[in-house]
Amino acid sequence: xxxxxxxxxxxxxxxxxxxxxxxxxxxxxxxxxxxxxxxxxxxxxxxxxxxxxxxxxxxxxxxxxxxxxxxxxxxxxxxxxxxxxxxxxxxxxxxxxxxxxxxxxxxxxxxxxxxxxxxxxxxxxxxxxxxxxxxxxxxxxxxxxxxxxxxxxxxxxxxxxxxxxxxxxxxxxxxxxxxxxxxxxxxxxxxxxxxxxxxxxxxxxxxxxxxxxxxxxxxxxxxxxxxxxxxxxxxxxxxxxxxxxxxxxxxxxxxxxxxxxxxxxxxxxxxxxxxxxxxxxxxxxxxxxxxxxxxxxxxxxxxxxxxxxxxxxxxxxxxxxxxxxxxxxxxxxxxxxxxxxxxxxxxxxxxxxxxxxxxxxxxxxxxxxxxxxxxxxxxxxxxxxxxxxxxxxxxxxxxxxxxxxxxxxxxxxxxxxxxxxxxxxxxxxx
Amino acid sequence: xxxxxxxxxxxxxxxxxxxxxxxxxxxxxxxxxxxxxxxxxxxxxxxxxxxxxxxxxxxxxxxxxxxxxxxxxxxxxxxxxxxxxxxxxxxxxxxxxxxxxxxxxxxxxxxxxxxxxxxxxxxxxxxxxxxxxxxxxxxxxxxxxxxxxxxxxxxxxxxxxxxxxxxxxxxxxxxxxxxxxxxxxxxxxxxxxxxxxxxxxxxxxxxxxxxxxxxxxxxxxxxxxxxxxxxxxxxxxxxxxxxxxxxxxxxxxxxxxxxxxxxxxxxxxxxxxxxxxxxxxxxxxxxxxxxxxxxxxxxxxxxxxxxxxxxxxxxxxxxxxxxxxxxxxxxxxxxxxxxxxxxxxxxxxxxxxxxxxxxxxxxxxxxxxxxxxxxxxxxxxxxxxxxxxxxxxxxxxxxxxxxxxxxxxxxxxxxxxxxxxxxxxxxxxx
Numbered sequence: 001x002x003x004x005x006x007x008x009x010x011x012x013x014x015x016x017x018x019x020x021x022x023x024x025x026x027x028x029x030x031x032x033x034x035x036x037x038x039x040x041x042x043x044x045x046x047x048x049x050x051x052x053x054x055x056x057x058x059x060x061x062x063x064x065x066x067x068x069x070x071x072x073x074x075x076x077x078x079x080x081x082x083x084x085x086x087x088x089x090x091x092x093x094x095x096x097x098x099x100x101x102x103x104x105x106x107x108x109x110x111x112x113x114x115x116x117x118x119x120x121x122x123x124x125x126x127x128x129x130x131x132x133x134x135x136x137x138x139x140x141x142x143x144x145x146x147x148x149x150x151x152x153x154x155x156x157x158x159x160x161x162x163x164x165x166x167x168x169x170x171x172x173x174x175x176x177x178x179x180x181x182x183x184x185x186x187x188x189x190x191x192x193x194x195x196x197x198x199x200x201x202x203x204x205x206x207x208x209x210x211x212x213x214x215x216x217x218x219x220x221x222x223x224x225x226x227x228x229x230x231x232x233x234x235x236x237x238x239x240x241x242x243x244x245x246x247x248x249x250x251x252x253x254x255x256x257x258x259x260x261x262x263x264x265x266x267x268x269x270x271x272x273x274x275x276x277x278x279x280x281x282x283x284x285x286x287x288x289x290x291x292x293x294x295x296x297x298x299x300x301x302x303x304x305x306x307x308x309x310x311x312x313x314x315x316x317x318x319x320x321x322x323x324x325x326x327x328x329x330x331x332x333x334x335x336x337x338x339x340x341x342x343x344x345x346x347x348x349x350x351x352x353x354x355x356x357x358x359x360x361x362x363x364x365x366x367x368x369x370x371x372x373x374x375x376x377x378x379x380x381x382x383x384x385x386x387x388x389x390x391x392x393x394x395x396x397x398x399x400x401x402x403x404x405x406x407x408x409x410x411x412x413x414x415x416x417x418x419x420x421x422x423x424x425x426x427x428x429x430x
Numbered sequence: 431x432x433x434x435x436x437x438x439x440x441x442x443x444x445x446x447x448x449x450x451x452x453x454x455x456x457x458x459x460x461x462x463x464x465x466x467x468x469x470x471x472x473x474x475x476x477x478x479x480x481x482x483x484x485x486x487x488x489x490x491x492x493x494x495x496x497x498x499x500x501x502x503x504x505x506x507x508x509x510x511x512x513x514x515x516x517x518x519x520x521x522x523x524x525x526x527x528x529x530x531x532x533x534x535x536x537x538x539x540x541x542x543x544x545x546x547x548x549x550x551x552x553x554x555x556x557x558x559x560x561x562x563x564x565x566x567x568x569x570x571x572x573x574x575x576x577x578x579x580x581x582x583x584x585x586x587x588x589x590x591x592x593x594x595x596x597x598x599x600x601x602x603x604x605x606x607x608x609x610x611x612x613x614x615x616x617x618x619x620x621x622x623x624x625x626x627x628x629x630x631x632x633x634x635x636x637x638x639x640x641x642x643x644x645x646x647x648x649x650x651x652x653x654x655x656x657x658x659x660x661x662x663x664x665x666x667x668x669x670x671x672x673x674x675x676x677x678x679x680x681x682x683x684x685x686x687x688x689x690x691x692x693x694x695x696x697x698x699x700x701x702x703x704x705x706x707x708x709x710x711x712x713x714x715x716x717x718x719x720x721x722x723x724x725x726x727x728x729x730x731x732x733x734x735x736x737x738x739x740x741x742x743x744x745x746x747x748x749x750x751x752x753x754x755x756x757x758x759x760x761x762x763x764x765x766x767x768x769x770x771x772x773x774x775x776x777x778x779x780x781x782x783x784x785x786x787x788x789x790x791x792x793x794x795x796x797x798x799x800x801x802x803x804x805x806x807x808x809x810x811x812x813x814x815x816x817x818x819x820x821x822x823x824x825x826x827x828x829x830x831x832x833x834x835x836x837x838x839x840x841x842x843x844x845x846x847x848x849x850x851x852x853x854x855x856x857x858x859x860x
Contacts, residue, residue: 019763019787102808108797110807117819118789198819214647219820240842247844333449355837357449359548367538367840376848377540377836378532378857389547389628389833390649390821403819406807407785410797412670414677418806427808 007189010179011196014119014144017176022116022142024173026093029139032171036136037085039167040160044078050159051128058152066254073128073156081132088140088380094398095142101430105423107411109430114402116142118198121190122383123148123212125204128156133381134201135164135178140380141401144174146190146197148181150204158182191216201384201396206311221396223387225311225337226256228369231328231354233345234267240366241272241344242279245317247368248342250283254313256385257340257362257372261308261318263328266292269321273297276319285315292321308335325350329357336360338387340372340394361387361394437619440609441626444549444574447606452546452572454603456523462601463566467515469597470562470590474508480589481558488582496684503558503586511562518570518810524828525572531860535853537841539860544832546572548628551620552813553578553642555634558586563811564631565594565608571831574604576620576627578611588612621646631814631826636741651826653817655741655767656686658799661758661784663775664697670796671702671774672709675747677798678772680713684743686815687770687792687802691738691748693758696722699751703727706749715745722751738765755780759787766790768817770802770824791817791824 005013040047051073058068099112120143124130131149138145149157161180168177181190190197191212200220202212209224230248232241248259264272273296280287287293288303303318308331322328332341340362343354355363362372372395374382379397386392392400417423435443470477481503488498529542550573554560561579568575579587591610598607611620620627621642630650632642639654660678662671678689694702703726710717717723718733733748738761752758762771770792773784785793792802802825804812809827816822822830847853 019759019789023783023786104801104806104808108801115786217644219818221820237842243844244842247846251844251846251849329449351839353453355835356453356545359449360835362836362838364838365840367838367843368845370845371534371538371838371840371843372836376534376845376855378534378855388649390651393833394836403823405785405790406792406802406824408792408794408797408801409781410795410801412667412674413797413801414673414681415798415800415806416677416681419681425806425808 007181007186008193008196010181011119011121011146011190011193014146014176014179015196017174018116018118018144020174021144021177022095022118024142026095028172029093029142030089032168032173033085033089033136033139035167035171036164037082039163040078040082040132043159043163044075047078047156047159047163048074050155054153054155063152067152070125070127071152071156077129081129084133084381085136088136091140091380091398094140094402097402099404103426103428103430104408105413105426108413109409111407111409112404113407114404117401117403119144119146119196120383120401121146121148121193121197121200121218123187123190123200123202123204125150128153128160130203131157131160132164134383137381137383137398137401139168139173139177141398143401144177146179146181148187148190151184154182188215191218194218203384221386221388221392221400222384223256223337223339225387226258226339227260227309227311227335227337228257228339229261229263229332229336229341230259230369231263231325231332231341231343232265232268232272233325233343233347233350234265235347235350236265236268236272236344237346237366238268238272238275242276244342244344244366244368245276246279246283248370249280249285249317250315251368251370253315255370257369258313259317259369260310260312261320261335263331264293264319264321265325265328266321266323269293269296273319280317283315285317288316288318290320293319311337325353329354333357333359338389339385340364340369342367342369361385437611437616438623438626440611441549441551441576441620441623444576444606444609445626447604448546448548448574450604451574451607452525452548454572456525458602459523459569459572460519462598462603463515463519463569465597465601466566466594467512469593470508470512473589473593474505477508477586477589477593478504480585484583484585493582497582500555500557501582501586507559511559514563514811515566518566521570521810521828524570524832527832529834533856533858533860534838535843535856538843539839541837541839542834543837544834547831547833549574549576549626550813550831551576551578551623551627551630551648553617553620553630553632553634555580558583558590560633561587561590562594564813567811567813567828567831569598569603569607571828573831574607576609576611578617578620581614584612618645621648624648633814651816651818651822651830652814653686653767653769655817656688656769657691657739657741657765657767658687658689658769659691659693659762659766659771660689660799661693661755661762661771661773662695662698662702663755663773663777663780664695665777665780666695666698666702666774667776667796668698668702668705672706674772674774674796674798675706676709676713678800679710679715679747680745681798681800683745685800687799688743689747689799690740690742691750691765693761694723694749694751695755695758696751696753699723699726703749710747713745715747718746718748720750723749741767755783759784763787763789768819769815770794770799772797772799791815
């Protein structure tokens with residue numbers, strides 16, 4: 001890496017090399033991934049030692065328990081990321097996929113072909129496994145990456161980066177394929193590199209992601225809020241509804257795809273709410289409810305307007321009784337964050353209506369919102385989850401790291417001939 | 431339309447109705463397009479009278495000739511836009527196209543399905559045909575549209591809008607399917623409606639587009655500069671090169687896809703430059719050249735760094751001699767605007783290298799850059815041309831007005847079972 005130099009120089013070097021990386025064949029990129037996996041295994045002792053040093057610093061600095069937990073990168077985590085790279089190698093090459101091919105006229109053929117986006121800037125939180133996942137996804141998809149990890153994981157990130165970088169370089173990748181920024185003030189410099197960086201992917205707290213979105217003219221892909229819903233329809237199977245809601249709330253409450261509000265059709269509220277309360281209370285979940293919910297469940301605290309707009313990321317859930325499917329859909333489109341919403345119903349028509357009208361990246365029937373994840377979608381892994389509607393939506397894997405270009409193959413054609421009627425277009429899909 | 435009310439209310443009404451429009455079947459949307467085409471034909475006298483009033487105002491106000499020319503909307507133009515709607519009706523429905531389908535596990539199926547983006551705000555220049563094209567593209571693609579046309583065409587736009595709106599409403603479209611803003615200060619209000627407007631498409635001068643991009647937190651699709659190149663390779667057929675360059679420069683010099691800089695391999699510079707100068711001079715094109723060009727062509731003015739970054743939109747072209755294909759590619763990626771660039775060569779390997787490494791929405795071989803256009807690409811029509819790399823790239827038609835959502839059909843699955851090893855994923859493409 002251009003590991004000396006300003007952020008602008010690092011980004012410009014990545015840009016220049018992005019054209020070379022994009023032009024490498026799949027064999028070279030997959031070969032580099034194999035070499036990286038092997039190098040990570042060989043250097044496990046140094047990586048784990050670096051992580052132990054980070055862990056010691058975290059404990060010395062009295063960092064909160066959950067941060068220390070996420071920071072831990074042991075032999076098991078290393079084996080996981082190596083297995084992830086091996087999975088990625090087996091996925092088909094996303095570059096050069098022909099999306100369409102059309103003859104415009106004799107000897108004039110238009111092709112729409114996928115290609116890498118260019119240079120991706122990724123700013124991520126404390127988990128060091130993110131560095132390996134992001135670096136390998138960007139490499140497989142032919143994009144240069146400029147990374148900035150959390151300061152708590154500084155030593156682990158540097159150790160992982162050094163191993164990946166050396167193995168990649170030895171495999172014939174261009175020098176700018178991967179760069180690591182190491183100080184916090186480099187983030188604001190990165191946000192101004194719109195000539196070199198094509199896309200920023202921030203991964204972190206809501207406030208952090210919103211800060212990035214507000215402070216860059218570079219396109220940003222990701223999500224700030226994750227306000228997800230489960231709607232229990234009149235035709236729901238209550239036996240399915242209760243465990244799905246429990247899982248959506250408690251399987252990992254701090255995740256963006258955890259449920260924050262449960263909507264319940266009035267026809268099943270009496271039947272559902274008591275067993276649901278029992279299940280959730282056993283897990284330590286605090287319920288906030290609408291007036292109708294409070295009529296059924298004594299001792300529940302009220303959920304007001306602001307509650308419905310809150311991403312708790314905690315063992316708290318809102319419950320609201322609605323009079324029909326339409327009210328549920330309206331509520332989700334108004335208060336949700338267009339992330340992931342699930343309907344529990346055995347009624348196929350209700351499910352279709354929900355899936356069509358709910359304006360979210362993921363619309364589910366009869367399963368937990370926690371499935372919104374690149375690995376669970378079979379995408380290999382993800383660089384992030386997008387709630388934007390342009391470009392990639394939902395979990396973003398290899399496909400979301402591609403754009404396309406139009407290639408037009410002619411044999412001397414000029415527009416004047418078509419404008420003046422000497423030639424006419426003969427469109428034909430090939 | 432909510433034709434009274436603030437811009438915020440108009441946008442919110444469009445948002446609410448966007449879910450209804452998106453849910454209409456293709457027959458209803460195509461039926462509305464048919465009714466709109468018929469209504470435009472029936473009301474031709476009123477539309478043309480409104481245009482004559484606009485033309486009279488334009489002449490009274492001494493507006494420049496080219497503006498008056500673009501403003502004209504006569505029986506021929508009306509027939510063209512009606513034919514355009516009929517073409518659009520024949521195109522397949524872009525909504526609900528299944529992009530992928532994957533079983534994650536038994537009874538857990540993930541589908542990636544196209545759906546409309548939602549509400550599109552389009553701000554366009556004086557040509558009234560743009561209003562009809564944009565309105566019909568948005569309708570076919572299931573998007574509500576909020577339009578703001580140029581003030582010179584105010585009466586024509588209102589007449590066209592009234593006819594289209596009434597015909598659409600009578601065909602069962604929701605009231606918010608199409609709105610027209612009529613005053614200039616409504617543009618800045620529109621740019622703040624990020625809760626209701628999903629995408630802004632500006633069509634106009636560079637300064638105008640850049641203003642919109644800088645003043646909205648809503649995603650903007652389009653392009654400001656169009657700095658396009660033709661590169662004449664060592665293996666070029668000079669007989670093709672000269673007319674292609676003439677066409678790329680002069681067929682419509684004010685278009686974004688007109689060429690601004692011609693790059694010439696040194697091996698063919700002696701052979702190409704003199705006939706090229708003859709052809710271009712005959713059309714009144716002024717040449718600015720690099721030192722090597724000036725050695726061959728006496729009397730050419732110098733092209734400096736800033737010339738290579740200028741979009742002339744006029745009968746001026748830069749010519750630069752390069753030593754090889756690599757220098758040409760580097761020049762294009764450095765000075766170009768990632769719009770459309772063409773290589774003239776009979777060497778297949780050179781063409782492939784150019785097409786892969788040039789970082790533009792359109793990369794051509796042996797044809798004019800002027801082909802970069804939605805109609806010429808067979809897309810039906812275009813709402814604009816995008817030089818952004820995220821989402822749609824190049825001319826944007828129906829496909830670019832779609833996003834997708836993931837639908838996950840389950841039968842009670844929860845993530846806990848997978849996290850704790852009681853279930854495992856069995857990915858299978860369906």
